[in-house]
Amino acid sequence: xxxxxxxxxxxxxxxxxxxxxxxxxxxxxxxxxxxxxxxxxxxxxxxxxxxxxxxxxxxxxxxxxxxxxxxxxxxxxxxxxxxxxxxxxxxxxxxxxxxxxxxxxxxxxxxxxxxxxxxxxxxxxxxxxxxxxxxxxxxxxxxxxxxxxxxxxxxxxxxxxxxxxxxxxxxxxxxxxxxxxxxxxxxxxxxxxxxxxxxxxxxxxxxxxxxxxxxxxxxxxxxxxxxxxxxxxxxxxxxxxxxxxxxxxxxxxxxxxxxxxxxxxxxxxxxxxxxxxxxxxxxxxxxxxxxx
Ligand code: ATR
Numbered sequence: 001x002x003x004x005x006x007x008x009x010x011x012x013x014x015x016x017x018x019x020x021x022x023x024x025x026x027x028x029x030x031x032x033x034x035x036x037x038x039x040x041x042x043x044x045x046x047x048x049x050x051x052x053x054x055x056x057x058x059x060x061x062x063x064x065x066x067x068x069x070x071x072x073x074x075x076x077x078x079x080x081x082x083x084x085x086x087x088x089x090x091x092x093x094x095x096x097x098x099x100x101x102x103x104x105x106x107x108x109x110x111x112x113x114x115x116x117x118x119x120x121x122x123x124x125x126x127x128x129x130x131x132x133x134x135x136x137x138x139x140x141x142x143x144x145x146x147x148x149x150x151x152x153x154x155x156x157x158x159x160x161x162x163x164x165x166x167x168x169x170x171x172x173x174x175x176x177x178x179x180x181x182x183x184x185x186x187x188x189x190x191x192x193x194x195x196x197x198x199x200x201x202x203x204x205x206x207x208x209x210x211x212x213x214x215x216x217x218x219x220x221x222x223x224x225x226x227x228x229x230x231x232x233x234x235x236x237x238x239x240x241x242x243x244x245x246x247x248x249x250x251x252x253x254x255x256x257x258x259x260x261x262x263x264x265x266x267x268x269x270x271x272x273x274x275x276x277x278x279x280x281x282x283x284x285x286x287x288x289x290x291x292x
């Protein structure tokens with residue numbers, strides 16, 4: 001029997017990476033012969049590792065922290081989203097030898113928001129909390145969708161200002177402004193969409209896990225609230241949003257849908273997202289209970 005077609009993720013460290021759960025779950029459910037593994041690749045060896053994977057017949061790779069920006073040097077072509085987001089999360093080894101860099105973070109997020117809420121950022125006032133890599137992917141997507149206005153707030157206000165400037169300069173018609181984390185009540189008033197990309201709410205530190213990036217009473221009842229944090233799946237922010245009667249969009253869905261977009265680029269098939277989501281939730285549950 002021929003070996004399965006290799007896929008994988010390059011990160012450093014790599015022990016905590018969950019994407020094998022998604023992609024091996026999809027391969028098994030669809031009965032297709034792909035096998036996906038996590039590889040720990042040191043930053044100084046990322047170029048060698050990418051070329052090695054290509055020589056070894058990999059169909060593609062997920063690229064994660066800390067390689068997402070550095071790997072742009074080793075691609076022959078990059079998608080428009082990579083150019084705008086400044087980072088690669090997916091490589092495709094094309095049959096003609098080209099290495100193509102993609103970024104599925106923004107489109108995965110957008111598809112999941114649409115599927116969960118039936119709504120789209122177009123015409124909405126939007127608030128993004130945080131100004132790191134995830135914020136950039138979301139800010140670009142929100143602006144591309146034709147949001148009415150984008151407000152970016154971050155603990156380090158200068159990073160939010162840089163991102164707002166970048167969005168206005170790069171996306172025709174985009175309107176963005178920025179600030180620190182003070183007066184979030186004012187920033188959120190009239191917002192139809194609030195996205196948390198900070199690490200507030202994340203499991204692993206009790207104080208951080210209990211924290212919402214925005215006070216509960218600042219969340220408008222009519223807002224869609226989306227969290228990048230996926231462990232725990234129901235974060236302090238999403239619980240607060242639910243109490244306000246707002247629509248919530250879990251980070252687990254974002255994780256699955258960005259993976260589904262990568263899977264489609266590699267295999268041409270649709271990831272069975274409901275089934276894969278259940279596998280992810282089981283894996284997260286084990287992690288929280290210390291069983292993995
Ligand atoms: P990612 O690529 O996931 O976006 P990142 O680039 O490390 O990760 O960004 C993390 C974000 O969480 C940043 O916006 C960070 O704010 P700073 O730019 O001021 O560092 C934000 N963040 C981290 N810890 C935070 C905290 N305790 N309170 C508020 N924001 C926090």
